[in-house]
Amino acid sequence: MNVINIEINNQIATITLNNGKVNAISHEVIDELHAALDQAENAKATVILTGQAGMFSGGFDLKTMTKGTESAVKLVNAGSLLTRRMLAFPYPIIVACSGHAIAKGAFLLLSADYRIGCKGSFKVGLNEVAIGMTMHSAGIEMARGRIPINYLNRSVLNAEIFDPETAVLAGFLDQVVEPTHLLETATAVATQFQNLNMKAHHETKLKERKPLLDALDAAIEKDLTDVKFG
Numbered sequence: 001m002n003v004i005n006i007e008i009n010n011q012i013a014t015i016t017l018n019n020g021k022v023n024a025i026s027h028e029v030i031d032e033l034h035a036a037l038d039q040a041e042n043a044k045a046t047v048i049l050t051g052q053a054g055m056f057s058g059g060f061d062l063k064t065m066t067k068g069t070e071s072a073v074k075l076v077n078a079g080s081l082l083t084r085r086m087l088a089f090p091y092p093i094i095v096a097c098s099g100h101a102i103a104k105g106a107f108l109l110l111s112a113d114y115r116i117g118c119k120g121s122f123k124v125g126l127n128e129v130a131i132g133m134t135m136h137s138a139g140i141e142m143a144r145g146r147i148p149i150n151y152l153n154r155s156v157l158n159a160e161i162f163d164p165e166t167a168v169l170a171g172f173l174d175q176v177v178e179p180t181h182l183l184e185t186a187t188a189v190a191t192q193f194q195n196l197n198m199k200a201h202h203e204t205k206l207k208e209r210k211p212l213l214d215a216l217d218a219a220i221e222k223d224l225t226d227v228k229f230g
Contacts, residue, residue: 005033006039012190012213013040014183017051022058025104029061030078034085041090044198046190049112053179054122059103063168073227080138083215086111087209087216090202092193096186097173102127102161107139109172112191113205116185119162124167130159137219137226145212147171162224174184 003019003026015036016182017023041135051057060079065072075184086093086108095112101124109115109124117124135143135156143156151170154160167173177185206213 002032003029004036006036008039008043008045008066010191011043011045012196013043013045014048014188015040017049017057019211021055022100023051023055023105024061025057025059025075025079025108026061026064027078030082030128033082037085037089038160044091046091046193047089047093048096048186049093049108049184050183050186051214054099054120056099056101057108058100058103059127064125069227073223076136076138077220077224079107080136080216080223083107083111083138083142084216084220088206088213091198092190092196092201094186094193096182096188097124097164098120098182099180100124102171104176106172107142110142114189115173116182116189117167117176118179118182119164119176120179122164123161124164124172125159125170126155127159127161129157132143134203137222138216141212141215141219145195145209145215158189 005016005018007014019026019029060075064075079215093112095109095115097115097116097117099107099122101109103126106124106126140156143152148171155170158198162170164173168176
């Protein structure tokens with residue numbers, strides 16, 4: 001069974017995470033996300049990325065993360081490269097956050113151009129410090145580039161987890177809607193974005209995000225060189 005589903009209609013590519021009850025981000029998920037983004041790019045499609053009802057993603061696959069340092073670093077690196085691609089993607093990326101978004105799930109929110117969450121008792125945030133993980137350099141740069149300064153320490157150092165409404169203030173979401181309106185709203189936003197001049201959108205995105213992209217490139221390299229394997 002595919003861990004990613006993609007449908008392209010009217011130049012809108014809806015990509016759905018489908019990897020178990022927490023939509024864990026594994027190497028397989030990352031590879032299939034890249035393949036889906038390839039399809040969207042070839043179709044010149046605006047992207048909607050979503051998950052199953054109640055769960056966008058609970059983060060990296062714990063089985064891979066707990067195998068050892070080398071296994072964990074390789075998965076984190078693959079995730080950082082996915083983040084980097086999403087930030088520079090030539091067409092708008094909208095996340096329709098269908099529920100909880102924790103750790104890498106929350107970083108996927110930070111990687112998108114527009115984020116819509118669901119009302120409800122859902123948790124959004126970066127819990128790395130709370131579960132004994134030192135935040136990787138690329139993650140710190142992502143947070144620094146996308147989270148408002150008054151929420152940065154609360155998110156990165158204190159591992160504070162937010163409800164959807166507070167996640168808007170903390171920079172993880174742009175708006176919150178009823179769950180039954182999630183995909184309808186995301187499709188409306190995607191349709192509105194199709195009025196953009198995509199060449200101008202992409203070139204402006206690269207200019208505006210250049211400091212973050214440069215910092216992220218350096219951080220991705222640092223995350224690899226800081227760890228000695230074997």
